[in-house]
Amino acid sequence: MSEMLHAHNVAKSFTLHTQGSVTIPVFEGVEFGLSAGECIALTGESGSGKSTFMRMLYANYTCSQGSIKVFHDGGWLDLTTANPHSILEIRKRTLGYVSQFLRVIPRVPTLEIVAEPLVALGTSREAAMDKARDLLTRLRIPERLWQLSPLTFSGGEQQRVNIARGFIADYPIMLLDEPTASLDVQNRATVLELIEEAKKRGAAIAGIFHDHETRDAVCTGSFDVTSFKVGAND
Amino acid sequence: MRQMNDPLLRVDNLTMMYGDRVGCKNVSFELRPGEVLGIVGESGSGKSTLLRSISAQQEPTKGIVEYQTRIDGTRDVYQMSEAQRRLLMRTDWAFVHQNPRDGLRMNVSAGANIGERLMAIGDRHYGNIRQNADNWLGKVEIASERLDDLPSTFSGGMQQRLQIARNLVTSPRLVFMDEPTGGLDVSVQARLLDLLRGLVHDLNLAVIIVTHDLAVARLLSHRLMVMQQGKVIEHGLTDQVLDDPQHPYTQLLVSSILQN
Numbered sequence: 001m002s003e004m005l006h007a008h009n010v011a012k013s014f015t016l017h018t019q020g021s022v023t024i025p026v027f028e029g030v031e032f033g034l035s036a037g038e039c040i041a042l043t044g045e046s047g048s049g050k051s052t053f054m055r056m057l058y059a060n061y062t063c064s065q066g067s068i069k070v071f072h073d074g075g076w077l078d079l080t081t082a083n084p085h086s087i088l089e090i091r092k093r094t095l096g097y098v099s100q101f102l103r104v105i106p107r108v109p110t111l112e113i114v115a116e117p118l119v120a121l122g123t124s125r126e127a128a129m130d131k132a133r134d135l136l137t138r139l140r141i142p143e144r145l146w147q148l149s150p151l152t153f154s155g156g157e158q159q160r161v162n163i164a165r166g167f168i169a170d171y172p173i174m175l176l177d178e179p180t181a182s183l184d185v186q187n188r189a190t191v192l193e194l195i196e197e198a199k200k201r202g203a204a205i206a207g208i209f210h211d212h213e214t215r216d217a218v219c220t221g222s223f224d225v226t227s228f229k230v231g232a233n234d
Numbered sequence: 235m236r237q238m239n240d241p242l243l244r245v246d247n248l249t250m251m252y253g254d255r256v257g258c259k260n261v262s263f264e265l266r267p268g269e270v271l272g273i274v275g276e277s278g279s280g281k282s283t284l285l286r287s288i289s290a291q292q293e294p295t296k297g298i299v300e301y302q303t304r305i306d307g308t309r310d311v312y313q314m315s316e317a318q319r320r321l322l323m324r325t326d327w328a329f330v331h332q333n334p335r336d337g338l339r340m341n342v343s344a345g346a347n348i349g350e351r352l353m354a355i356g357d358r359h360y361g362n363i364r365q366n367a368d369n370w371l372g373k374v375e376i377a378s379e380r381l382d383d384l385p386s387t388f389s390g391g392m393q394q395r396l397q398i399a400r401n402l403v404t405s406p407r408l409v410f411m412d413e414p415t416g417g418l419d420v421s422v423q424a425r426l427l428d429l430l431r432g433l434v435h436d437l438n439l440a441v442i443i444v445t446h447d448l449a450v451a452r453l454l455s456h457r458l459m460v461m462q463q464g465k466v467i468e469h470g471l472t473d474q475v476l477d478d479p480q481h482p483y484t485q486l487l488v489s490s491i492l493q494n
Contacts, residue, residue, distance in 0.1 A: 017482030018489055059471065061478040084457050084471040085266065105431060105453055106424035 004204035007032040010066035025230035039205040041219040044226040096171030111146045114164045135164040176207035248297030256464040257283035268438040272455030280464035281444040289410045328401035332413035334393035345381040370399040391422035411443040
């Protein structure tokens with residue numbers, strides 16, 4: 001299996017300048033690799049830093065130390081030193097992210113929000129809309145809602161719109177932050193299918209899953225962030 | 235052939251002093267075609283001063299503003315002749331003011347407000363100008379029948395959209411915006427944001443947008459520059475600056491947002 005992402009000697013700490021400049025160390029010396037076709041569960045108790053680590057893999061958070069290299073466009077790029085243009089390019093074509101929060105401009109229809117990443121990749125509007133319809137149908141978002149802004153939807157519906165948007169483009173690397181958190185059994189099964197399909201086409205996936213069933217069903221391995229907690233090995 | 239990655243605008247060590255008082259100091263950055271740069275910071279941090287100095291409205295005390303012109307290659311904006319600079323500002327650049335009254339002529343019709351910029355670059359065919367103006371009203375979601383009405387009869391949100399149409403009719407490549415959603419109520423803001431984002435994408439506009447609203451900055455800009463007391467104290471990918479701010483002032487700014 002070919003490696004797609006590699007974190008080396010990664011450390012993170014937060015300095016809270018507004019609160020007496022206290023420094024909170026999260027972890028250090030993290031070594032992590034992710035290969036095509038894998039789905040690795042990031043594990044660790046609440047507060048261990050798994051969400052922080054995932055955000056660092058997306059370059060949403062900075063690294064205090066170390067490197068996070070991503071295989072993009074036939075070469076390796078380090079997210080910790082890449083300029084904003086490169087990071088945006090990597091996110092557009094290589095690195096997908098399903099977050100727990102839907103951040104969109106009010107009034108933009110759900111269908112457009114879901115289709116947008118594919119349109120940005122140069123797919124025709126028609127084809128992107130078709131795929132968006134297909135995903136929204138699979139995720140059981142009623143058609144009467146497609147022309148409305150998802151900001152008026154329930155939490156579970158917003159989550160599914162997020163998933164549709166995250167899965168519409170075939171990103172080589174995907175990061176999933178609790179993709180099944182507020183879903184019912186049927187929709188959770190659909191998300192598992194989507195993850196399986198992504199694995200089959202060779203996506204390298206890292207995810208945080210709140211329940212064992214989901215983890216056991218789709219993950220090929222797990223990675224415990226806790227073992228890199230600062231002071232864990234003292 | 236110009237490369238996509240060549241900067242459209244390059245600002246180098248720009249400083250604006252008002253006597254002993256610092257307007258903005260040692261600001262440097264580059265902007266590419268199609269890229270949206272947000273400038274945030276509190277009132278008096280130098281955002282608007284910086285915007286005016288970059289957009290040739292106020293010559294800086296020191297520093298260079300270079301622009302990739304369509305025909306002449308890269309030119310220092312403050313080394314151009316007055317006539318060249320005016321032409322640039324009327325055609326390839328656009329400036330959207332916070333108060334539409336500063337960017338519109340209130341005593342001529344909506345259509346004339348849009349047509350005027352076309353006539354300024356030599357368009358003389360009345361029918362074409364009117365057609366083009368009407369087109370642009372449509373793009374900013376103003377009904378055709380308002381073409382001959384005075385902007386003073388428009389709501390604040392409509393005036394702001396008209397100002398945008400007036401600015402974009404000449405197909406500029408670089409747009410400066412100073413608090414474009416500032417005076418508008420929230421529902422009108424959302425509509426304007428949606429419109430702006432669509433136009434930026436469809437026309438591949440490079441934009442420098444000054445705002446004190448971090449939510450607006452997040453939704454529109456690719457990169458963010460945070461200013462305090464005339465200096466850029468943090469600069470980077472928008473979501474990185476807002477979600478993992480490093481500088482004490484940025485942390486204060488971000489932590490001061492009211493959650494809803």
